[in-house]
Amino acid sequence: MIRAIWVLALLVAPGFSSTTLAGEAAHGFVLAVPDRGFLGNEQARRVFDKLSERHPARLLFVTDDRTGDMLASDVEDLRKQVSAVTVLPLFLSEGSPAFDTLEVVMAGLKADTVDRGRVFGRSYLAVEVLADRLRNVRSPADKHLVVAGYGAGDKASCGAMREGLARLARQAARGFGFASVTAEVWPAHGKAGDTRCAGATVRGLRQGPEPKVLAPFHLGPKYDSRMNVTASWQRRMGDKGRVLSGLLPHDAVATWALREANRHLPLAADDIGVLFHAHGADYHWNERMRRAAAGLAEDYRLDFAFSMADQRTIEPAVERLEAKGARLILLVRVFGRETSFRDTIRRMLGRDIEGTGGVAAAGGMVGHGGSSGPPPKRIRTTAQALTVGGLGAHPLFARALLDRAQAHSSDPERESVILVAHGVGQDKANKAWLETLERLAERMRAHGGDAFRHIRVATWREDWSEKRQAAVGRVRELVRQAAADGGRAIVVPARTTGTGHAEEFLKGLELELGKGFVPHPLFEDWLREQVAAGLETYREALGGRLTSALRKAAKAAQGSGR
Template structure:
């Protein structure tokens, strides 16, 4: 079949199917509305998606129905001006069910998609009496990045591979340019760490009502594919074409992907949906759709206390150490849903806790990193929950990176690990070092032990690091804490000194053990006693072993202590404030779009 015959057949089939679909273009959830509480009804969720044709739409409907079980929700497929009728019907149903505001969730990869622009125009015409706001499009979430990265993970030898990622939906050169920029952003984020030889982005054009230019557009895409393949050169590399879109999929044969495969230059590999070079039934762009919808809906809602899940992430040790940490936060167990993770940011262990919070009915989660340093494990946690994509990840060193037993030690993975896809919006907070509560609690420990503060010397000792640079960060953090203690009345002591054990690195540890032993002996020589305070989250370190034979009094770390409970609660509240900021800045209303429907505040990276 030549290209013209194929396009003619495609056009006839497309319009026959489109006519049938318009009858059911507005999808209502097939579940008993009576099960919804008043709170559930108050927000009407309008999911808007580009019409894909029968099978493509059915895939979306299947996922939408899972989302709609517990929501006042409706789904419409956007075609052209005729969509206005189905939009009105969907809005009426949401309002009749009790919606006091409408949240639009756009299932579009690019905010520049012409049919997304049409959604804004149609909604503006409605002039509803309730507020209307938009969440970010699917393409601006880390789910889009991960869904594309899943395809990348199936490609062997990335360094020897030239990628061509093909999107869909442009109608002219302007929309093509804008959409290409969005696809490029997603592809570059998804490809980070893989080391592909090159990445090219191409955008297929949407079919218009009058399809006179179909042949010209097909020829243009054919030339672009050939140019991309030839432009990469050979050099022993292979070229892989990866479709990533929510474009036409009328059935298993009539689809944009089927059309695309016919246009490929000889020798080019095509990575079909399902993660192989053989066509699969599942569309990897929609298999995580229900989870994404739940997450966007949760993120759009104010949080009640019972909605909040908290993950206490701490180093952990034996049963007794772990139980001490559990007991330390008991006063908060009635306020929040709390799960514990005793590890150094082990992703499967954190994911386990998040899944338990999902099962317990949480609608958002705050991961509290209970480590002495604010930067400890922050980067890996931010990455696994997608904040490196959607958040403003700070660029500072992880002071635990030098641990011989730390997260990620050993052989590096061949490709980046998948992020955790969850229905819970997540924020991560933590780091004891900068908290006045930490300093105040340790000062109280010292006061309890000291019988003669004017003569006694307080020695704050932390774990330390194998890296000289990172150990210096530890030392500076301890100095900052010591200064906080002095300002809070700690000047009553003869002196407050600081050190680290560097306990896991024998070659670096020995000089510090000698230094700390000298501090203890100096305290006695100066007429007082050494008050050794472990600057730890809980418990003690190797003091008894390394200070054997010396005279000193030994305290313990932060938890359990009322101020530790206060610190955890404050951290959770910081996380909740971030959620509120996201709702305020990450969404926009119809009324706020007087000049552009796509304000820059929508962009999360």
């Protein structure tokens, strides 16, 4: 009876769920952070508290050769509760001497005892913390930014730490418009003579008339509010420049720890959130899309965000999915082109920093003036978040459009199908859209569409008045040509749903008019294939872990329509 009450208490306790008992208890974490002295270590404890609320965890301060015994004890203790342990390194750079110490002591453990997560400095959340500090600078175009690191022990660590800090500085400062952006790394106390970092001095920053902003971004000593590296810089800078707040405290650091922990837990279908993102219109348009996607809710947590990549619409949906327990959120873009809003959403989710298309590491950095204001904050979530989708020339889309044409066909040898898409104003981008339509047409022909006399393609360019009139004229001419010699035109909108403005644009002409992808049975297949593609990216590119059942389901869905 007592045990039953204890289990019930866990189930209703904040932060606990059935998933916590079944999945998370099998995995424990060690948050490893450089020893910073009392105040700095207390700030690290606040991060650890958030982690330990969710998972079995221990806090490790990396000091000297005694660190090995402390880590071995932590791992041994955790292994009494869990079957796997991961070290989460709260470090800015793999080049720091303290990180080297951590690597050495981890190498002394049994190979199958513990693994290591990615360092904090590689995450988009590190960039967000630094960017938040920069948001407090007025008139950045008039100021020279120096992002300051600390703790190099020799020439090699100085170079590695400076390179990583320069990357973070460039990524965080992008869009602010500082007059210049540089990164400097100060040597650890007593190491100035052993490194090339000896030239990084506050005295040098004080020289010259240019207004300077020093952004401390390090995990150096912080014994109390006065005995710490940043405070000493503030005293030495005096009135020659401004010194911003340091790395900690900041809520995004705990978000990183929870997010990195989530990546190491095997995901079941119930841990996945699917965020359906489409343009949106009136109630009826939106409801058609909701109903078409409803089947996914049987397997995944599902939410919707109808907008043109509006973060104030997308972010609450991400928060809702996270609150429901989603550890991986796959934002599926339901737009005609594969590239529609892709880069905007990738940035929102931090994939521009962590993904393969991220901002390159900074070399000789210069500012970019003329900024109209600081860039928007990225969405900060403990879930891993990816974006997939865009219909493009997907085979399932092609087959659905062929079904639309065949539904209006009575004599295909006399009929011409005209695929028409929204189009864009820029000529180069519109040409790319036409090329996508041609690939759709080829796939339609390969599945029986070659029975039609022709399959033609066009775009309306409907939101660009200076281009629209000529584009509509070309489509009307294609309809007239199809009607020649007793023929007939079947116009099929290559859209997510509906017909758009086709009836208005083609008024007065004889033709058959189809409709877009939704509703169609193949649309849910397409959605599931996008989810499967996202899971594969999560597993391969991010090193995420899936349960065997989920791997099997994803493999079955991947490529099912090709």
